[in-house]
Amino acid sequence: MESAAAKQVLKQYFGYDSFRPGQDRLIEAILEGRDVLGVMPTGAGKSLCYQVPALLLPGVTLVISPLISLMQDQVGALRQSGVPAAYLNSALSAAEMGDTLYEARQGGYKLLYVAPERLTAPDFLAFAREAEISMVTVDEAHCISQWGQDFRPSYLKILDFLSLLPRRPLVSAFTATATATVREDVVRALALREPFTLTTGFDRPNLYFAVEHPSSKPQALLRLLAGRRDKSGVIYCATRKTVEDVCDMLCAKGLAATRYHAGLPAEERQQNQDDFLYDLKPVMVATNAFGMGIDKSNVSFVIHYNMPKNMESYYQEAGRAGRDGEPADCILLYSGQDVHTARFLIERSREAAPEEGLDEQTRAALLDREYERLRQMTFYATTTDCLRRFILGYFGEAAPVSCGHCGNCDTTFEEVDATLDAQKILSCVYRLAERGLHFGKIVVSAVLCGSQSEKIEKFGLQSLSTYGIMEEQTAKRVRQLIDTLIDRGCLQSDAERHNTLYLTPAGNALMRGRDTFVIKLPREKPPALKAAEKAGAAVGTADSTLFDLLRDCRARLARQAHVPPYIIFSNAALSDMAARKPITAEEFLEVRGVGEAKADRYGVPFLETIKAYLREKD
Structure with a gap:
């Protein structure tokens, strides 16, 4: 019966006939009275997993959310769907906050979004102790983990808040990007009680991933946008200054672009966000302050002008493309300078907002973890392997060697x-x-x-x-x-x-x-080059044509001797041979990997091969 009721709510308020994979199982667990942890990629519809049961449970559901823009977007969308919802955060005046709390006391809302900093404020706590709270939902739950990519000390107040309530409500937690370590930490930090945990899978098959290493990022960006003039997309930059420079460049080229970063006035940020959402300015140039909770379904590309600090942030931001299930592109423009910028941002963020209540050893461990995540992000930006396999492997999910649908596989x-x-x-x-x-x-x-x-x-x-x-x-x-x-x-x-x-x-x-x-x-580089690099020889000194002839000679001798080719000579030895070009027995002994026994046994055929090559070359 509950499943039928959930489907009715889904259709009535949100207009969908069926749930996406995983949504129904998480909703069913909540309606059965269980704590839950849902890990679902951006665009998979995790919000419905707590919004639907909130409409079926008695009383109010509190949704703890980290960003004002996220709350405003969610509440605005819910109200448009006919769901009584509101939010409490620092954007409201004291009078507006009082009015919202009054309405909440009267049972006027089914969902009330609140910033974690406000949980233990006296006025809110007084309300919470009196209200019928059926569920507390922690959105962006990775923020509570010290090992997550976006740890926020204010999230640690959640457990204190729950302990102050006369009756513990259900607790549900949701996040888009969390490794196994972070998932375990979320369960512990929120004291979830035998939670139903579901990871729906991180793969987004409709997304095409690619990494470019352009000599000129402005030119590369203009080229990418030239083929997407009728498309909506986001361009992420690492700093506010880069956002300004890139947006000015695009506008000067006649592109309908706007900007978003924390340094802009709130009114301008809101206006620019609206211009983007309504396709008045289909291209948004922004820092990572933009996008969390923005559910614009027709974003067909996300371009990272700079490499993010970690894979969690990258996949979350890239995942804002293709929410409608249509093919979408996620392209990273990488340069070595991005690594230095990311390190600077990591260090500055630690200095600007030191973690509360942490000893020096823990702080150092967290900083090391940030640097390790940056190294993994750099590996992604420089790998020649399948990009999708790299992403899924990072989050602990198996994937084929080749997805056939990324820049590297192509x-x-x-x-x-x-x-x-x-x-x-x-x-x-x-x-x-x-x-x-x-x-x-x-x-x-x-x-x-x-x-x-x-x-x-x-x-x-x-x-x-x-x-x-x-x-x-x-x-x-x-x-x-x-x-x-x-x-x-x-x-x-x-x-x-x-x-x-x-x-x-x-x-x-x-x-x-x-x-x-x-x-x-x-595809791999020729073995000769790899061997030469490993042996420390200069790649350019080895003669690749001669190397191939020597390899053929080795293969012939190996077949005759019924032994593996390496038993005769390694690739490194052949590479050194091709570089030195010995023509006497004494010179042959100078080749790395050539001893007297092998020189006696195999020297003649190899020397003849080299001499024949030199004669033909002359």
Whole structure:
């Protein structure tokens, strides 16, 4: 019956016929009287998860919200939908606040939004002790966690407030971006009682992610906007000055753009926000002060002119695109200077608003956490791997090696028939199992690449028939293949046993040649360049044509000797050989990785290859 009532409220007040994934389960849990924690990506409709039950529960629901603009937007939208709602924050005069509290005492509201700073104010506390409060909802709940990206000490007052009430109401908490650590911290900091916890998944399939490294950000931005003249979008900048400069530039080029940052008068911010919401100015240039709680459904692009300080902020801001489910673009314009700017902003924010009640050790740990988040954000901005996989992995969610729908997958991935390589990996896991051994992907890739690590020696893994059979591949590429084999169900990773790998029936069939394995993987630089870099040689000194000839020579000798190519010479040795171009036995011994025994055994064919190349070149 409650489900039917919830659907009726959904249709009546919000105009939807059905709930999005996860909404119905969270609402049902609330209506059953349970505390809840909902983690839903921006645009997934988390507000309805507490607004719908608020209309079905007796009394009033208090919604604790961190920003004035968020409250105003939410309350404005609710009132438009016929829902009696109001807010209490510093934007109201004393008279307006008194009127709102009076109306609340009369039962005039079903939802009352309040800033966390006001919870323990005497007038509000007196009201709260008398009112019938059915639920307290904590929006942007990550703000209560010291390990969240936007910790606010004022959120710590929530637990004190709850303890002062004559009867503890239901407590629901919602956030768009929270790692597992932050989720656990939210449950603890709010003292949630056996909460129903639901993470609906962080993926937004309609969003296209891309990162550009332009030599000129203004030119890159103008190019991106030129193809989006009839679209609405947000351009995020790191500082107020950058907002002003970018907005002035766009206006000078005849683009209908406006601006938003905390340094503008409140009236201008409101006017500019309205111009954007009503498409009078379809392009908004703003700092991160803009957007929280803004539910503009037709935002078709979000461009970050500067890199944010962390992935949580980036994904939340980027997620303001495509709320209508239509395809939308999320593009980051990155430069190295962004890292310095972000570090400066982290340090300045700590100095301007030192955390209350924290000792120096905790403050230092929080600062280190901010820097670590910045490093992860920088990794995202510079990776050549799938961007969606990086984002989802950051939030603890599995994803395929390639999503096929991001800037990196479009430009740096290639489709390959990896059947033979897959069979080598599966055979390695199989051979290890024959010895009663099971390892994770790090060790398995080390075996396949012919590593001489301590663990390889300890377990005698160099005697495996699969040892070194993928020496031509990098360990990173092999691990990517292993990830894909896990995704495809050919391998199983046991999380309770340090992610050790096990062969599945599907993997067994592939290993025995009864299936094929076609995938997309990132393109890699030529092995010669990687080896030269690793060995410390100058990349430009190695002759790539000669390197290829030497590699062919090595492959021929390896086939004759029935050994992996690396057993003869490593890629680093070939790269040094191609750079030095030895033509005598004495010169050959100067090559890194060439000892006397190998020089005696293999010197002649390699020297002949080099001499033939030099003769042909002359």
